Amino acid sequence: MEIKKENIIFHIDVNNAYLSWSAVYNIVRNGGLDYRTVPAIVGGDPKTRNGIVLAKSIPAKKCGIQTGEVLFKALQKCPGLKIIKPDYALYMKCSNAMIEVFKRYTDKIQRYSVDEAFLDMSDGSMTREKAEKKAYEIQSVIHKELGFTVNVGISTNKLLAKVASDLKKPNQVITLYPEEIEAKLWPLPVGELFMVGRATLPKLKKMGIMTVGDLAKTDLELIKYRMKSHGVMIWEFAHGIENSIVRGNGEDIVKGIGNSTTIRFDVTDKKDAYMVLLSLTEMVAMRLRHGGFLTGLVAVSIKSAELTSYSHQRKLFGHTDSTNELYEIVKQLFDAAWQGEAIRHLGVRVSNFIPNDTYQYTLFDGAALEKNRKLDKTIDDLRVRFGKNIIMRSSFLHSGMKSITGGVGEVKDPDEEKYPVMSSML
DNA sequence: TCTGGGGTCCTAGGACCC
DNA sequence: TCTGGGGTCCTAGGACCC
Numbered sequence: 001m002e003i004k005k006e007n008i009i010f011h012i013d014v015n016n017a018y019l020s021w022s023a024v025y026n027i028v029r030n031g032g033l034d035y036r037t038v039p040a041i042v043g044g045d046p047k048t049r050n051g052i053v054l055a056k057s058i059p060a061k062k063c064g065i066q067t068g069e070v071l072f073k074a075l076q077k078c079p080g081l082k083i084i085k086p087d088y089a090l091y092m093k094c095s096n097a098m099i100e101v102f103k104r105y106t107d108k109i110q111r112y113s114v115d116e117a118f119l120d121m122s123d124g125s126m127t128r129e130k131a132e133k134k135a136y137e138i139q140s141v142i143h144k145e146l147g148f149t150v151n152v153g154i155s156t157n158k159l160l161a162k163v164a165s166d167l168k169k170p171n172q173v174i175t176l177y178p179e180e181i182e183a184k185l186w187p188l189p190v191g192e193l194f195m196v197g198r199a200t201l202p203k204l205k206k207m208g209i210m211t212v213g214d215l216a217k218t219d220l221e222l223i224k225y226r227m228k229s230h231g232v233m234i235w236e237f238a239h240g241i242e243n244s245i246v247r248g249n250g251e252d253i254v255k256g257i258g259n260s261t262t263i264r265f266d267v268t269d270k271k272d273a274y275m276v277l278l279s280l281t282e283m284v285a286m287r288l289r290h291g292g293f294l295t296g297l298v299a300v301s302i303k304s305a306e307l308t309s310y311s312h313q314r315k316l317f318g319h320t321d322s323t324n325e326l327y328e329i330v331k332q333l334f335d336a337a338w339q340g341e342a343i344r345h346l347g348v349r350v351s352n353f354i355p356n357d358t359y360q361y362t363l364f365d366g367a368a369l370e371k372n373r374k375l376d377k378t379i380d381d382l383r384v385r386f387g388k389n390i391i392m393r394s395s396f397l398h399s400g401m402k403s404i405t406g407g408v409g410e411v412k413d414p415d416e417e418k419y420p421v422m423s424s425m426l
Numbered sequence: 427t428c429t430g431g432g433g434t435c436c437t438a439g440g441a442c443c444c
Numbered sequence: 445t446c447t448g449g450g451g452t453c454c455t456a457g458g459a460c461c462c
Contacts, residue, residue, distance in 0.1 A: 044430070052429045070429060113462045156436095197460050229436070230459080260431060301454095307428060312456065347431090408432070 008131045009246065010119040011153040011161035012138070014098070015170035018042040018055035019113035021094045024147040033082075039063055040082035043071050048264050054086055067399070088407055091115075097146055098302045105138060110246045118158050128154075135173045143171075150254035159194060159242035160185075166192075180238045186195025186213030195234050203227065212238050238298035254291055258299075259283045260347030266305045269345040275401050277330050278393065280348040283406040285323040286380055288350060294319035296352035298326060300333040311347075312337035319354055322372045323379075326350070 005140050014020060019042050027310035035057055042055040051071040065077035072413035075081055095114045102109050108120035120129055135152040142150055153165025154175045159288035163185060174182050191201045192259050193212050203226065223231040236242065245304075259280045267273050277300070288295055299313035312333045320326065331349055392403030 054430080066427090068427080068429065069427090073427095116462075195460060199459055255434065256432095258432070262430065282456065309457090311456070345430090349433095406431085 005122065005124060005126075007156050008057075008128070009102075009155055009158055009161045010103070010121055010131075010135060010138075011112075011158065011165045012098075012117050012119065012150050012152075013165050014094075014115040015058070015149045015151060016055060017094075018091060019084070020058055020148040021091050022087060023057075025090055025095075026088070028147070035082060035084060038082055039078045039080060040084060041065060041071075042084045042086050043074070044086065048071075048262075051288045059239070070274060088138045094146065094148070098142060098150075099144065101138065101142055101386070104141075106283075106333060108246050108248050110248065110252065118246045119122040128175075132173060139171070139173060139267060141337045143277040144406065153238075156241045157240070157242055158246065159237055160240050162194060175417075176240075178240055182213070182418055185238070185240065186210045186211060186216060186249060189217050190238075193234060193237055193279075195230070195237060200230070202229070230264065249254070254293070254353070256349060256351035257284055257287050257291070257295075258347060258349030259287075259408075260301065260345060261350075261405050262303075263343065267346075270338075272401075273334060273343060273346065274331060275395060276346050276405070277334060277348060277395070278327055279402050279405040281327045281330050281348065282323060282404040284348050284350055285326050285376070286323060286383065286404075288353075288410065289376060289380060290354070293353040293354050294321050294356045295326075295350035296354065297350065298329045298333065299347075299351075300330055300337060301347035301349070302337060302343055302344075304332075304339075305344045307344070310337065311324045315352065321356060322369075323376055 016036070019035060019040065022042055023040075025031075026032040027034055037059070037063075038057065039060040040057045041053045041060050043053045045049050053065060053067050053069045053071065053074050056065050056067060060074075060078060060081065061260070063081070064075045065081070071083065076397075091114055094248060095111075097111060098120055099111060099117065102119055106119050106121055106123075112117040121134065121338055132153055139150055141150055142148065149171040151165040151169055151171070152160040152173045153163065153167075154173065155161040155164055155177055160176045160178070160181075164174045167174050167176070167184065170367060188211060190196055190204050190209055190212050193215070196204065204210075204215065207218070207222075207226070211216060215235060218236055220232070223235045226235075227391055261276065262274055267276065287400065294314070296319045297313060297315050301309060301311040303309045314329065314333060316329070326348075379391055388404050398401040
């Protein structure tokens with residue numbers, strides 16, 4: 001008789017990622033303070049209007065500081081607060097180092113975000129007992145080698161593993177197997193369920209649904225009627241039903257690429273808006289080429305000084321990865337969309353990709369196309385070798401604006417320090 | 427509570443075709 | 445010419461995640 005093996009899935013997430021990583025770096029690199037032990041936050045720069053709390057230490061939390069709060073308010077609550085600038089390059093390195101550790105245990109790893117990953121630990125002979133031992137081992141290896149703590153949630157699917165890892169913090173290994181759902185999942189406030197957010201919560205409350213258990217016991221047809229497919233999904237989640245696979249390397253396809261920025265000042269002049277859009281387009285186009293894609297859809301988004309947002313998008317007749325072509329379209333979209341009010345924030349986003357090996361350029365033809373391609377390639381190569389600021393368009397000279405804007409570009413920043421590989425620390 | 431930046435997916439409504 | 449209905453594509457915006 002055949003015995004059906006159950007899947008064993010881990011969800012691993014870094015405790016207080018940004019703050020922990022900055023703290024470990026400060027200890028190892030500067031022999032400095034452990035920010036985790038004092039009231040400290042990771043936050044932006046109020047002067048450039050990016051001043052919000054991204055992460056907080058436990059002592060900072062005790063002062064009543066909340067993630068997402070403006071810095072100025074956080075300082076009022078805790079005058080001695082240590083404010084640390086976010087260092088995304090460092091965070092990416094720490095994240096990569098963690099993934100390298102995971103690879104010693106399985107090759108089925110899905111990176112869910114910079115500080116979270118799913119591991120499929122099923123290997124035909126994996127048992128719950130063995131899995132738990134592995135979880136503790138991974139946790140201790142990461143702490144010894146990289147200096148920070150993680151939570152490990154264990155279950156038979158990704159949803160339950162993710163919920164499990166969130167049940168208690170920090171530095172925990174927690175199981176949430178199907179037979180534990182009633183005891184561990186159902187008592188939770190329904191707002192803590194994955195995919196129940198700001199808009200869904202009030203709808204559920206109106207129906208008298210307060211806990212995950214309440215949702216689970218509600219008639220599916222009623223939920224479906226009121227909340228469509230999203231309702232069905234969260235109802236299934238409340239029962240622990242979820243069966244997506246852990247998508248490994250290469251199986252996680254990029255659907256879109258975008259960059260956006262809050263501008264240091266309110267933009268009222270079209271020329272200034274164009275310059276910001278160009279610097280965003282430079283980054284988006286570079287990432288697009290880096291990924292080997294051509295885009296078929298371009299979107300521009302605008303957030304006014306009064307915080308109302310809107311966007312304008314257009315499907316292209318063909319596909320492109322050319323900075324110049326994209327910029328022309330971006331300008332047109334902006335012109336069509338902009339209502340003339342003061343602008344706080346601008347974004348450029350591309351999607352509907354095809355691989356660039358198919359070579360279906362149709363917007364420009366012949367010589368112009370080849371010229372554009374060569375230019376883009378030359379600039380990309382220079383930026384990869386010498387950093388993203390090695391070359392800029394003349395229009396940015398003395399403009400006080402960045403010639404290329406946005407993150408997630410895999411290109412060096414020349415101002416960036418060289419970070420040591422994090423190993424054998426603490 | 428109105429503050430960042432990077433994503434994915436879903437839905438409503440209009441345009442257009444048969 | 446008007447009315448009906450079904451289907452698909454496209455855009456705008458909402459909702460959710462980290």
